[in-house]
Amino acid sequence: MHRYIRASHFQGFHCLFTCPTAMRIAAVDDDPAQLDLIKAVVVSMGHDCHPFVDGTSLLRLLPRETFDLFIVDWELPDISGPRVIRAIRDMSMSPMPILMMTNRSDERDIVEGLNCGADDYMVKSTRVAELRARLMALLRRGGHASATTEMAWGRYRFLVQERTVWQEDAQIETLTHKEFDLALLLFRNIGRLLSRGHLIEAVWGIGSDISSRSLDVYVSHVRSKLGLRAPSGYRLVSVYNHGYRLEETSPAASVQAP
DSSP, X not given: OOEEEEOXXXXXXXXXXXXXXXXXXXXXXXXXXXXXXXXXXXXXTTOEEEEESXXXXXXXXXXXXXXXXXXXXXXXXXXXXXXXXXXXXXXXXXOOOEEEEESOOOHXXXXXXHHTTOSEEEEOOSOHHHHHHHHHHHHHXXXXXXXXXXXXXXXXXXXXXXXXXXXXXXXOTTOOHHHHHHHHHHHTTTTOOEEHHHHHHHHHOTTOOXXXXXXXXXHHHHHHHHTXXXXXXXXXXXXXXXXXXXXXXXXXXXXXXX
């Protein structure tokens, strides 16, 4: 699904981005102005930003929600940023990228921030272009770069611009656009448990009125139309009270996309 989002003018930054799948980014900072800046950058990139004013609020949500990237301040009103990052690493089944963004600029602080589990460290500033570049680099490193025009896993081939899926030499004719978006999201996150909220937000957008039951119906259609059961090399499973995970069941079912 391509979403075109025009960024508003802020700090001299204005441009148009196209994004095949919106990423879910969590930002933790007790400074409302800083959260507003982060959210503006994230939204301008075509992604969804979930702001938190303390570490406890985020960590309380993690057992039932998933995110693609975390931005964490050091000085929080309840728990320190390094403790939040260690907790994220302990709780997350997949190694999602983390950016520590803080006013601390001493070398020993940078070393501690990276050693506690952050993938990158940025001293707070109004340099919007730098923040955007760091986020893009982390998303690429985490396997969330923009989709190419064609991606393939095992017997499945996704043509992104046409929003069609081929299984070996046959096109899956009955797949709707939303089912395609959902299937591509699942394949790009093979082995990763995605919460219901994550799936709904990435495919239908933040604030969508799609119900959990409707999501179950879409998932059932994707599973049936693509034949996502063990003999196909991939199995789409439901994880009770959380979400869904696409699992690889055959060593031959490997990604062929660049």
